[in-house]
Amino acid sequence: MKKIIALLLAVVMVFGLAACGGEGEAAADNNAEGKTYKVAFILNCSISDGGWGTACYSELVAAVERNENWEMAYTDNLAQDGYYDAMVAYCNEGFDLIYAPGGEYTDAVLQVAAEYPDVAFAQLNGGEDTPAAAVNGNVTSLLPNGQQIGWIAGALAGLMTETGTVAFIGGMELTTTLAKYEGFVEAAKYVGEKEGKSITALDAVYANSYDDSAKGIEFANAMMEQGADVFFGDASAIDSGARQAIDEKNKAAGSIKVFDIAQPADYLGQNECIIGSQVTDNSSLIELSFRAVEDGTFGGEVLYGNLENGVLSTGALNDLVPQEIKDKYLAYIEEMIAGTFMQ
Amino acid sequence: MSMDVISSIVLAAVRMAVPLLLIAMAELWSERAGMVNIGLEGLAAVGALAGFMLTFYTGNTWAGILAGAVAGILVNLIYAYATVSLCANHTVYGMAINLLAPALASFIYRVSFGTGGGLNQIELMKGVAIPVLKDIPFLGDLLFNQTPMVYLAFALVLFTNIYFRKTKSGLNFKSVGEHPKAAATLGINVIGIKYLSCVICGALAGIGGAYLTTCYSTTYTEGIVSGRGFIALAAVIFGRWNGTGVMGACLFFGLCDALQIRLQVSSLGVPYQFFQMIPYLATVVVLAIIGSKKAGPKANGLPYRKEER
Numbered sequence: 001m002k003k004i005i006a007l008l009l010a011v012v013m014v015f016g017l018a019a020c021g022g023e024g025e026a027a028a029d030n031n032a033e034g035k036t037y038k039v040a041f042i043l044n045c046s047i048s049d050g051g052w053g054t055a056c057y058s059e060l061v062a063a064v065e066r067n068e069n070w071e072m073a074y075t076d077n078l079a080q081d082g083y084y085d086a087m088v089a090y091c092n093e094g095f096d097l098i099y100a101p102g103g104e105y106t107d108a109v110l111q112v113a114a115e116y117p118d119v120a121f122a123q124l125n126g127g128e129d130t131p132a133a134a135v136n137g138n139v140t141s142l143l144p145n146g147q148q149i150g151w152i153a154g155a156l157a158g159l160m161t162e163t164g165t166v167a168f169i170g171g172m173e174l175t176t177t178l179a180k181y182e183g184f185v186e187a188a189k190y191v192g193e194k195e196g197k198s199i200t201a202l203d204a205v206y207a208n209s210y211d212d213s214a215k216g217i218e219f220a221n222a223m224m225e226q227g228a229d230v231f232f233g234d235a236s237a238i239d240s241g242a243r244q245a246i247d248e249k250n251k252a253a254g255s256i257k258v259f260d261i262a263q264p265a266d267y268l269g270q271n272e273c274i275i276g277s278q279v280t281d282n283s284s285l286i287e288l289s290f291r292a293v294e295d296g297t298f299g300g301e302v303l304y305g306n307l308e309n310g311v312l313s314t315g316a317l318n319d320l321v322p323q324e325i326k327d328k329y330l331a332y333i334e335e336m337i338a339g340t341f342m343q
Numbered sequence: 344m345s346m347d348v349i350s351s352i353v354l355a356a357v358r359m360a361v362p363l364l365l366i367a368m369a370e371l372w373s374e375r376a377g378m379v380n381i382g383l384e385g386l387a388a389v390g391a392l393a394g395f396m397l398t399f400y401t402g403n404t405w406a407g408i409l410a411g412a413v414a415g416i417l418v419n420l421i422y423a424y425a426t427v428s429l430c431a432n433h434t435v436y437g438m439a440i441n442l443l444a445p446a447l448a449s450f451i452y453r454v455s456f457g458t459g460g461g462l463n464q465i466e467l468m469k470g471v472a473i474p475v476l477k478d479i480p481f482l483g484d485l486l487f488n489q490t491p492m493v494y495l496a497f498a499l500v501l502f503t504n505i506y507f508r509k510t511k512s513g514l515n516f517k518s519v520g521e522h523p524k525a526a527a528t529l530g531i532n533v534i535g536i537k538y539l540s541c542v543i544c545g546a547l548a549g550i551g552g553a554y555l556t557t558c559y560s561t562t563y564t565e566g567i568v569s570g571r572g573f574i575a576l577a578a579v580i581f582g583r584w585n586g587t588g589v590m591g592a593c594l595f596f597g598l599c600d601a602l603q604i605r606l607q608v609s610s611l612g613v614p615y616q617f618f619q620m621i622p623y624l625a626t627v628v629v630l631a632i633i634g635s636k637k638a639g640p641k642a643n644g645l646p647y648r649k650e651e652r
Binding site for chain 1: 348351355358362445449452453456458462464555559560561562564565566567569600601604605607608609615619
């Protein structure tokens with residue numbers, strides 16, 4: 001009897017593991033008219049984090065919904081040592097495309113791509129040199145312009161800061177995160193100078209996590225003590241924690257004087273402190289990958305996303321941003337699109 | 344460094360130490376009965392989810408705390424049955440809990456709230472400021488302007504110390520962790536106390552997780568426990584299996600975390616990873632100097648078979 005109960009307990013635990021993933025979102029049935037393609041999505045944070053994970057997931061769902069001959073599956077909350085195994089599992093299940101949204105997956109993507117030459121690998125925020133490093137030529141980088149992402153947030157920060165101190169919170173010290181930080185700082189300083197302000201950007205800080213929202217609270221508190229009044233971040237749930245701390249500070253002060261700029265989707269209204277968002281439409285890059293897989297031309301490319309081709313844009317601004325500043329901000333965005341910003 | 348900065352660092356250290364303390368006290372009670380439970384991370388994960396969900400649906404943070412405790416107990420009963428009744432390996436089942444419980448929490452969260460939707464947020468437990476005392480410079484905010492859960496966490500340390508050192512019941516409890524067969528010959532219900540320790544452990548670890556989502560963060564994210572269960576395990580060893588020591592270890596870990604955050608923000612040029620490793624380095628050094636065999640319960644992690652000679 002005890003052995004049976006022990007076996008049952010083990011079975012319950014194995015089923016527990018299966019709860020980490022999901023399959024069949026917007027699934028399409030195989031039909032006689034053509035092949036149904038399958039895309040697998042892996043993620044090291046949660047799809048419900050209200051930030052990066054949620055945005056990446058939603059954009060893939062949107063892309064799949066617009067393409068009825070595609071179906072998707074996903075695994076989120078992966079630890080670093082799980083990237084390889086998750087991708088191999090999907091390759092073995094016959095998936096056509098693996099979608100990995102982040103530079104941190106590069107090593108695992110290249111390793112699995114070398115072992116599965118018939119599977120396509122699209123890496124969001126992959127390096128420019130990653131496709132060339134793939135021995136089978138089956139890797140494509142989807143590369144939103146990190147500097148422009150930083151510019152979009154930085155220009156608004158430079159216009160809105162009263163204290164002249166702006167802050168950035170990162171999850172991990174990745175190349176793409178650094179590019180966003182550097183763009184944020186240079187745009188804030190440039191715009192601030194134009195407005196007659198002296199802008200100080202606190203050094204980028206890293207939580208070494210994308211899940212621990214408590215860390216975001218503590219980082220934001222420490223940065224507000226240093227005078228920061230406009231925040232931008234690239235840290236998933238850490239950003240949610242930071243916004244909580246900012247909201248609490250504003251509540252205690254009786255007015256909203258500290259702001260946050262969200263990314264990569266339009267999160268206006270999620271927290272009182274969010275005045276605007278930088279929006280990245282990754283779904284259009286994903287759909288380009290779908291077409292390449294269908295045509296048999298996938299791999300070896302870098303698909304850039306920027307303001308010029310509409311992949312990057314600014315979200316709505318709320319009423320905390322005065323109309324005069326909105327006008328100036330949109331003029332700066334036009335300059336960015338025209339390639340004359342900071343020229 | 345001004346007093347304001349020091350006060351802010353100490354406040355942050357206390358905030359970060361309290362969930363660790365609750366989870367570490369769970370392990371202390373468990374190990375005092377010889378039950379090594381490395382599944383704290385999983386117990387806290389279900390506690391965090393249960394705490395968040397009940398608070399979200401009822402608007403009552405105390406209901407959330409209670410739900411965290413119940414969820415922790417229910418999950419830990421799997422460990423209890425497997426290790427006490429089936430005499431299975433503690434480490435294996437503790438790790439199984441760490442795999443099962445967070446996945447279970449993710450599953451329940453997604454069934455309840457759907458996938459990829461907006462961020463769900465709750466109102467946190469309100470702080471209770473003690474009049475007059477809260478105005479004492481430096482210590483006022485630190486000691487007398489916190490949520491009731493903070494007061495309860497520190498009261499638990501006091502209770503634990505008194506219980507294990509000054510009461511007959513506490514000595515009986517400890518004897519199960521030291522020499523269960525000898526305890527049994529004295530008429531102590533060894534199996535019952537082991538189960539009781541698992542219930543207490545599940546409740547406290549669940550409350551530790553629920554603290555994160557009812558008193559600290561307004562949102563629930565999968566992975567919110569973020570390794571605190573493992574740090575709590577280290578805190579019990581670092582704290583030499585006594586309440587005051589464990590509290591000191593948790594405050595030390597919290598202080599190191601608060602310091603590394605302030606040092607990153609202050610841009611002193613010292614790599615932040617250096618400060619992140621201090622608590623773990625300290626644990627290794629302390630263990631190397633003092634050793635762990637003298638302090639821990641002697642029958643820790645060993646199966647108890649009533650009929651065995």
